[in-house]
Amino acid sequence: MDFQHTNDSVTRRIQAFTERLTYLRSNDLYYYNQPVQEILPGMKVRVNGREMGMYASYSYLGLVNHPRINAAAKAAVDKFGTGTHGVRTLAGTLTIHSELEETIASFKHSEAAITYSSGYATNLTVVSTLMGRGDYVFSDKLNHASIVDGCLMSGAEFRRFKHNDMEHLETLLKNAPSDAAKLVIADSVFSMDGDIIDLPTMVALCKKHNAWLMIDEAHSVGVLGKTGTGIEEHFDLYGQIDIKMGTLSKTIPSVGGYVAASREIIDYFRHASRAYIFSAALPPAQAAAANESFKVILDEPWRLERLNENTKQFIGGLKALGFDTLFTETAIVPVLCREDDLAFAMTRECQHNDVFVLPVVSPAVGEGLARLRATVTAAHDPSEIERALDVIGEAGKKLGIVK
Numbered sequence: 493m494d495f496q497h498t499n500d501s502v503t504r505r506i507q508a509f510t511e512r513l514t515y516l517r518s519n520d521l522y523y524y525n526q527p528v529q530e531i532l533p534g535m536k537v538r539v540n541g542r543e544m545g546m547y548a549s550y551s552y553l554g555l556v557n558h559p560r561i562n563a564a565a566k567a568a569v570d571k572f573g574t575g576t577h578g579v580r581t582l583a584g585t586l587t588i589h590s591e592l593e594e595t596i597a598s599f600k601h602s603e604a605a606i607t608y609s610s611g612y613a614t615n616l617t618v619v620s621t622l623m624g625r626g627d628y629v630f631s632d633k634l635n636h637a638s639i640v641d642g643c644l645m646s647g648a649e650f651r652r653f654k655h656n657d658m659e660h661l662e663t664l665l666k667n668a669p670s671d672a673a674k675l676v677i678a679d680s681v682f683s684m685d686g687d688i689i690d691l692p693t694m695v696a697l698c699k700k701h702n703a704w705l706m707i708d709e710a711h712s713v714g715v716l717g718k719t720g721t722g723i724e725e726h727f728d729l730y731g732q733i734d735i736k737m738g739t740l741s742k743t744i745p746s747v748g749g750y751v752a753a754s755r756e757i758i759d760y761f762r763h764a765s766r767a768y769i770f771s772a773a774l775p776p777a778q779a780a781a782a783n784e785s786f787k788v789i790l791d792e793p794w795r796l797e798r799l800n801e802n803t804k805q806f807i808g809g810l811k812a813l814g815f816d817t818l819f820t821e822t823a824i825v826p827v828l829c830r831e832d833d834l835a836f837a838m839t840r841e842c843q844h845n846d847v848f849v850l851p852v853v854s855p856a857v858g859e860g861l862a863r864l865r866a867t868v869t870a871a872h873d874p875s876e877i878e879r880a881l882d883v884i885g886e887a888g889k890k891l892g893i894v895k
């Protein structure tokens with residue numbers, strides 16, 4: 493390119509980034525978008541030609557490559573092809589979409605459900621369809637970026653309460669005009685910390701202050717509750733959440749997002765949410781895969797039992813080694829390193845010993861809270877987890893994170 497931009501703020505921002513990336517790449521500390529070459533049985537992956545234990549997977553129940561799910565996807569391709577005819581409202585709704593939405597509604601103990609092309613798009617469109625100028629949204633400080641973006645896009649007054657702090661939430665609710673429409677929104681399981689939202693208190697506060705309640709179940713479906721249906725089952729609070737949002741890209745090995753709610757609310761979204769009206773539906777294979785996955789979760793309860801055992805072993809092992817894992821109670825396990833470069837170095841040590849973990853640094857988490865964000869799944873073998881703990885422990889000692 494001949495044209496050179498002048499040294500404006502955009503140029504400087506890009507330059508600063510380029511310098512940081514060059515430094516990380518030249519010091520073997522760059523772990524962004526690492527390509528996985530192959531998915532192997534037993535939660536293993538091939539990366540850089542080496543077989544590694546996978547501790548960065550969202551496939552909590554180990555459903556990726558499940559024969560029944562793969563077969564459903566292949567059958568859908570044979571029946572419908574690989575794409576739709578465009579947006580849902582014109583010619584893009586297939587029977588498999590309606591089936592999937594019925595399956596989700598039933599799995600989530602709701603009257604109805606609607607799907608979108610991603611979880612990110614779901615949060616954007618749902619929050620901004622529901623809320624507008626003059627309304628109030630109350631969002632946990634650690635909520636997923638897609639929720640934050642949805643709140644900002646809505647144009648509503650945006651209030652953030654301290655993480656899982658119900659007293660602070662109540663103060664903010666009290667300070668809003670009593671006649672304003674209010675929406676309280678939070679992750680069920682927090683994606684970087686693995687802790688669970690205090691749903692019982694939140695439900696009570698929403699009732700008291702006449703607020704709508706929306707919960708993002710990206711990390712609770714297949715994980716929380718006795719049968720894995722999510723946070724309402726976990727707290728035995730069925731029917732208390734107005735809008736249950738989720739993704740089809742984590743426990744469910746597909747892609748897409750959904751909302752489960754009352755028939756009225758879902759009908760409203762089907763006619764008013766722009767990501768539904770102006771964007772194509774899920775490809776048939778992905779819709780069929782998702783549909784089959786919800787059934788597999790209920791048919792194979794041993795997966796959730798294994799997940800719970802493995803989670804206990806992994807968190808207990810890390811704590812015994814002296815690591816700070818914050819308040820996690822789930823398969824998402826933060827291994828605190830504090831400084832960005834320590835998190836990168838931990839990643840390097842672990843990967844050199846064939847344990848695939850990834851670092852999370854600011855701005856994804858607060859300054860000084862850099863970490864490995866490790867996950868454990870139903871597909872890990874306890875002896876493999878033991879080996880991973882040894883590797884993480886050795887790395888932590890070498891880098892002075894634990895004694």
Ligand SMILES: *Cc1c(COP(=O)(O)O)cnc(C)c1O
Nearest residue numbers: 610611612636683710739741748
């Ligand atoms: C991953 C995630 C999303 C986005 O889902 P996609 O389907 O990947 O777009 C939304 N919310 C939370 C809490 C997530 O972890």
